[in-house]
Amino acid sequence: MYPLSPPAIYAHETVAANPLYNARLQRVVAALETPVEPVIFADEDLPRIIGEERLFENCGNMGEMDEVPDPKLVLNTFRFDGKREERTQWLAEAAQVAPSHAEALLGYRPWAWSNYNLEGDPARHDKVCRPCWRLHFQRGCVHKCAYCSLGGVLISAVNAEEWCDNLGRLMDAHPWQETYLLEDDADVPGLEPELGCSGEIIEWFGTRPDRYVIIHTKTWNADWMVDLKHNGNTIIVWSLSADTQSRLIEPVCGTMHERIEAARVAQDAGYQVRYKFKPIVPVRNWREEANEAIDLLFQKTDPDVISLCAFMWHDVESMKRKLPVDLLDPWALQAAEEAGLTPSETRAAPFPDDVRAEIYLHYLREIRKHNPDVPVSLSTENFAMWKRLEGELGCTALNYVCGCGPNATPGRTCLTEHPFKIAEAGPQGDFNAM
Numbered sequence: 126m127y128p129l130s131p132p133a134i135y136a137h138e139t140v141a142a143n144p145l146y147n148a149r150l151q152r153v154v155a156a157l158e159t160p161v162e163p164v165i166f167a168d169e170d171l172p173r174i175i176g177e178e179r180l181f182e183n184c185g186n187m188g189e190m191d192e193v194p195d196p197k198l199v200l201n202t203f204r205f206d207g208k209r210e211e212r213t214q215w216l217a218e219a220a221q222v223a224p225s226h227a228e229a230l231l232g233y234r235p236w237a238w239s240n241y242n243l244e245g246d247p248a249r250h251d252k253v254c255r256p257c258w259r260l261h262f263q264r265g266c267v268h269k270c271a272y273c274s275l276g277g278v279l280i281s282a283v284n285a286e287e288w289c290d291n292l293g294r295l296m297d298a299h300p301w302q303e304t305y306l307l308e309d310d311a312d313v314p315g316l317e318p319e320l321g322c323s324g325e326i327i328e329w330f331g332t333r334p335d336r337y338v339i340i341h342t343k344t345w346n347a348d349w350m351v352d353l354k355h356n357g358n359t360i361i362v363w364s365l366s367a368d369t370q371s372r373l374i375e376p377v378c379g380t381m382h383e384r385i386e387a388a389r390v391a392q393d394a395g396y397q398v399r400y401k402f403k404p405i406v407p408v409r410n411w412r413e414e415a416n417e418a419i420d421l422l423f424q425k426t427d428p429d430v431i432s433l434c435a436f437m438w439h440d441v442e443s444m445k446r447k448l449p450v451d452l453l454d455p456w457a458l459q460a461a462e463e464a465g466l467t468p469s470e471t472r473a474a475p476f477p478d479d480v481r482a483e484i485y486l487h488y489l490r491e492i493r494k495h496n497p498d499v500p501v502s503l504s505t506e507n508f509a510m511w512k513r514l515e516g517e518l519g520c521t522a523l524n525y526v527c528g529c530g531p532n533a534t535p536g537r538t539c540l541t542e543h544p545f546k547i548a549e550a551g552p553q554g555d556f557n558a559m
Contacts, residue, residue: 126319127267127346127377129195130159131279132183135174137201137232141165146283150200152319163200168216171230175220181278188271188374188447196265196279201232203282205291209233229264229280235288236260236295242545251472251507253522256548257302257531258295260338262288262322263311268343270375272404272436272447275310285322289329296336301547304337304360306529312342312378318349331356339529341401345379347387351394360535362399362432362528363388365422367414370406374448381418389425397535398426399528403434403504405484406448407457407476416491423495429536431492432528433485434504440467441475456480473507481506482513489517500538502527 134154140146154163166174174180180197187193204212209228216227228234240246241254265279282288296302307313313323323340330338331354339360347361363384366374371381379387388398400422408414422428436444441461450458457480466474473481489501501518502525503511511522518525524540526533531548532540 126153126156126317127315128158129198129267130157131161131195131198133178134161134163134198135166135180135200136163137199138165138167139202140200140283143202143284146200146202149283149319149321152321153198153200153316156319168212168231171216172220175222181222181226184274184277186272186274186447187269187276193269193276196267196277199230199278199280200283201230201280202284203232203235203288203291205235205287225264229261232282234261234264235282235291238550240550243548248472252505253503253508253511254505255527255530255532255544258299258305259309260292260305260307261310262326263308263313263316265310266312267315268312268375268378270343270378271449272374272406272439272444279311279315281311281316281320281322283320283322285325285329289326293333296333299549301549302531303335304339304529304531304533306339306341308341309529312344313340314342314344314346314349317346324350324353327359328354330358333358335534337534339533341529343375343378343384345383345387347390350391350396353394355394355396357395357397357535360397360399360533361388361391362401364403365400365418366402366406367408367411367418369408369410369414369452373452374406382421385418385422385425388422388428392426397429399428399430399432401432401434401504401528402488403432404436405434405488406436406452407454407480407484408452409454411454411457411484412487415488419488419491419495428499430500430502430526430528430533432502432504433488434506435473435476435481435484437473437476437505438468439475441465444475471507472505473510478510478513481510485510485514486517489514498538500526504528 136150140150212231213224213227217224236258239259241256242249243256263281266275317323337358341362343364368381392398460480461475464477468474508522515521526537
């Protein structure tokens with residue numbers, strides 16, 4: 126487990142009352158750098174904990190904080206009682222918090238339907254992602270990346286076995302989805318192996334024929350997964366950054382060298398590994414540092430997919446508040462300032478198309494020097510950039526294999542079906558209420 130000193134730990138009464146779940150809680154507590162006595166709470170205590178005890182006081186963009194403490198920990202259990210809407214509404218109103226926070230605190234967000242590029246998706250013309258069910262087990266992160274706002278509180282469930290049982294029903298109802306991303310709201314290896322839930326999930330997927338879990342991570346913490354019975358059904362995608370970014374903008378995650386070494390450990394244990402250079406922050410000497418990272422990853426590992434994504438989702442002033450400006454390439458910074466793009470205009474802000482294209486082409490051509498055949502895709506980019514680069518990439522927005530999409534099975538190099546046409550939310554639509 127990561128060395129952590131959280132300001133507080135809260136455990137729901139359902140965790141304390143169950144011997145298996147309580148044992149997980151106690152292992153996490155025992156592994157902390159600074160001892161903290163867990164506070165046992167019931168639902169009715171949450172408005173007070175949120176308000177008077179200021180549960181979310183350290184949440185915010187971490188690059189704009191003078192000091193970033195370790196997150197407070199909240200351990201709870203997922204619920205499958207059909208009361209998601211009424212209970213979420215109660216807490217959101219009682220504590221004046223966002224419904225997403227209310228769902229996570231009450232255990233009503235085990236997975237979510239992502240309608241990417243379907244009717245109702247506000248970004249459907251500005252982001253190429255595939256509709257799918259995405260799995261959640263935590264919300265929050267122990268990493269302290271300067272551009273991120275997922276610090277302050279880490280909410281984690283502990284009832285992995287019950288979660289898996291209900292997930293099996295979801296999967297059976299959606300035979301078109303072959304791969305399931307575990308977390309885009311957290312980085313699950315941070316509390317392992319003490320929490321003891323990710324291993325349960327990995328081994329459960331190992332019993333599911335032709336179905337895969339994809340764990341997306343920046344971690345250095347991989348030794349705990351070596352002896353798990355994954356049966357080849359777990360894919361691990363490392364978000365990889367070059368040296369300067371990994372050390373100075375993404376502290377705690379693990380350096381470039383440590384992440385690649387963790388990927389090597391996982392690969393040697395039989396896991397399929399992948400990489401996402403995401404987000405690529407164009408620091409000074411970014412080209413030379415990209416070459417170093419690409420050289421090292423191919424020396425140590427053999428990925429079956431590599432994805433690329435420039436730093437985005439910010440306007441230039443927001444970026445300058447969160448990132449150390451003196452680290453940025455003056456060429457890229459000037460282009461962003463002159464373009465003045467905002468996320469309301471394009472999710473790809475703040476860097477204009479020419480800057481992002483130059484970044485992608487540099488990475489792509491370096492990758493091709495090592496492996497001319499490995500699929501390389503753009504992650505969360507827009508259709509215009511895909512059209513611009515599809516000749517170099519060798520695939521299109523409709524048939525590329527990404528690192529974490531719903532049909533990104535190991536070794537697949539191209540999709541055979543239209544990704545926006547085969548997706549269905551299922552006959553009941555909302556499996557969160559099960």
